Amino acid sequence: MSVDTSEFRTRLEEERGRLANAVNFLHAESTITLEDELGEIGSGGTDNHLGDTASATYDRGLDQGLEEGAQQTLVEIDAALKRIEDGTYGICEVCGKPIPPDRLRAIPWAKLCIEDQRRVG
Numbered sequence: 001m002s003v004d005t006s007e008f009r010t011r012l013e014e015e016r017g018r019l020a021n022a023v024n025f026l027h028a029e030s031t032i033t034l035e036d037e038l039g040e041i042g043s044g045g046t047d048n049h050l051g052d053t054a055s056a057t058y059d060r061g062l063d064q065g066l067e068e069g070a071q072q073t074l075v076e077i078d079a080a081l082k083r084i085e086d087g088t089y090g091i092c093e094v095c096g097k098p099i100p101p102d103r104l105r106a107i108p109w110a111k112l113c114i115e116d117q118r119r120v121g
C-alpha cells in the first residue's frame with residue numbers, strides 16, 4: 001500500500017460531513033421557501049410578487065441540481081471509505097494500477113486513474 005489512507009480518510013470524512021450538512025440545508029431551505037410562497041399568495045402578495053416567484057422557482061431548480069450532485073458525491077465518498085476498510089483504496093477499478101496521490105488529493109473519492117476516467121467520460 002503506497003497511499004497514506006489516514007490522510008484521505010480524514011479528508012473523506014470531513015467532506016462527507018460538509019455535504020451532508022449542505023443536503024440538509026437545501027432540503028430545509030426549499031421547504032421554507034415553498035411555505036413562504038403559499039403564505040404570500042394567501043395574504044395578497046407584495047408589489048413585486050411575480051418577480052419573487054420567478055426567481056424563487058429558478059433557485060429551487062438550481063438547488064435540486066446541487067442536491068443531486070451532493071448526494072451522488074456522498075455515495076462516492078461512502079464507497080471510497082469502504083475501499084479504505086477493504087484495503088483497495090487508491091487502486092484503479094479498471095486497470096488495477098495505483099491512482100496517483102495528486103489525483104486523490106484533488107478528488108479523494110476517485111476510483112479510476114485519469115486514463116480510465118477519460119475513457120469512461
Ligand SMILES: [Zn+2]
Pocket residue numbers: 092093094095096097112113114115116
Ligand atoms: Zn486505470
